[in-house]
Amino acid sequence: MKTEDLLALLEKDELREPHAGRVLWHWLIPALILSALAMAGLLGVRFPMEKTLMTPDIAPKFYLPLLLGVIAMPVALKFARPLARARLSWVWIFPVIGLLLIGYAYLTTPESQRMMDFRGKTILPCLLSIPMFSAPILAAVLTSLRQGAVMAPERAGAAAGLAAGGLGTAIYALHCTEDSPLFYVTWYGAGIAITVIAGALLGRLLLRW
Amino acid sequence: MMHDRQADWTRLLRAANAGDARAYGLFLNAVTPVLRAVVRARGAGLPEADCEDVLQEVLLAIHLKRHTWREDEPAAPWCYAIARHKVVDAFRKRGRRIHLPVEDFAEILPAAPEADPTEQADIETFLSHLEPRAEQLVRAIGLEGKSIAEIGDAMDMSEGAVRVMLHRSLKKLAALRERLIEI
Numbered sequence: 497m498k499t500e501d502l503l504a505l506l507e508k509d510e511l512r513e514p515h516a517g518r519v520l521w522h523w524l525i526p527a528l529i530l531s532a533l534a535m536a537g538l539l540g541v542r543f544p545m546e547k548t549l550m551t552p553d554i555a556p557k558f559y560l561p562l563l564l565g566v567i568a569m570p571v572a573l574k575f576a577r578p579l580a581r582a583r584l585s586w587v588w589i590f591p592v593i594g595l596l597l598i599g600y601a602y603l604t605t606p607e608s609q610r611m612m613d614f615r616g617k618t619i620l621p622c623l624l625s626i627p628m629f630s631a632p633i634l635a636a637v638l639t640s641l642r643q644g645a646v647m648a649p650e651r652a653g654a655a656a657g658l659a660a661g662g663l664g665t666a667i668y669a670l671h672c673t674e675d676s677p678l679f680y681v682t683w684y685g686a687g688i689a690i691t692v693i694a695g696a697l698l699g700r701l702l703l704r705w
Numbered sequence: 706m707m708h709d710r711q712a713d714w715t716r717l718l719r720a721a722n723a724g725d726a727r728a729y730g731l732f733l734n735a736v737t738p739v740l741r742a743v744v745r746a747r748g749a750g751l752p753e754a755d756c757e758d759v760l761q762e763v764l765l766a767i768h769l770k771r772h773t774w775r776e777d778e779p780a781a782p783w784c785y786a787i788a789r790h791k792v793v794d795a796f797r798k799r800g801r802r803i804h805l806p807v808e809d810f811a812e813i814l815p816a817a818p819e820a821d822p823t824e825q826a827d828i829e830t831f832l833s834h835l836e837p838r839a840e841q842l843v844r845a846i847g848l849e850g851k852s853i854a855e856i857g858d859a860m861d862m863s864e865g866a867v868r869v870m871l872h873r874s875l876k877k878l879a880a881l882r883e884r885l886i887e888i
Contacts, residue, residue, distance in 0.1 A: 499761055502765070505871070506764065506765070508726075508871060514772070576773060578773060579775070579782060579783050645786075704794075
């Protein structure tokens with residue numbers, strides 16, 4: 497087939513693929529519901545929820561990753577368009593807030609208890625759960641990015657991991673009973689980092705086209 | 706002249722998005738010689754037919770990814786980005802690593818095809834991987850220049866069904882290239 501024949505074919509094809517954003521809307525809500533149900537079914541929500549959501553010392557463990565996920569999601573989506581500038585430089589604000597929380601907890605926790613708070617009792621479940629509950633969301637974001645034309649597969653995958661990790665962590669926080677920032681900043685941060693790395697590796701595999 | 710190219714491509718692609726099929730044809734015909742020149746310059750040593758293959762891969766990608774261009778963006782840099790990605794990828798699959806700065810695109814002069822027109826680019830081999838009706842449809846449009854309506858009549862399908870089958874066939878062709886050329 498000559499190139500001009502191919503052009504004749506392309507000219508006649510008027511159907512356009514849906515935008516990555518539309519695909520994301522299609523998959524994100526089911527993914528969030530799946531993660532939330534899995535968390536509730538496998539681990540159980542911690543009641544009363546006001547304790548997690550309204551106590552000043554504890555609330556950041558839910559709202560901070562939620563905010564991270566909500567901000568990172570549209571940034572991740574930008575990687576779908578070749579000319580869109582996806583900016584990730586704001587991310588550093590989250591480790592800074594995390595360190596401030598750790599500093600505050602360090603000062604307000606009696607010395608004898610600091611190490612106990614830092615270790616908690618659920619490091620391993622935490623490090624496994626966060627990537628697990630983030631996985632459906634990561635799948636949704638990667639699926640929508642595949643619909644685009646990603647120029648930087650690893651960076652795009654990492655951004656997808658950041659968005660998914662944030663939201664997945666917020667879901668896990670509704671179960672988790674570790675309430676010291678010494679614990680949750682450290683290990684939630686590690687869980688999100690694992691999700692980001694997984695996203696980057698998957699991006700390299702899946703966002704090629 | 707380069708500024709004209711920018712403005713023209715953007716204008717044509719905008720019109721195409723608004724449903725002007727003729728503008729889309731003009732856009733593709735304007736883009737093709739530029740991309741051919743880039744592929745040929747980069748693929749020095751690669752047989753002409755292979756260069757034409759790579760070009761076809763790029764054109765398919767531009768077509769199938771055109772929803773990733775936004776109307777407020779200039780069309781030329783978008784084309785270059787897609788083409789650069791595809792060209793690098795195509796040469797990588799053929800065992801070569803190339804460096805392709807985006808400036809190459811903006812500065813290059815358009816090139817006409819050189820190959821013997823009977824030369825079979827390997828999209829031909831991919832056609833046989835389509836299901837028979839899809840292959841028949843693609844050949845009828847691509848090689849015989851039939852219109853959507855004519856094919857609908859000939860194959861006893863609604864025009865809508867023909868359009869969907871054409872679109873799916875092009876996606877399939879692009880995917881087949883991804884899989885089959887991988888060495």
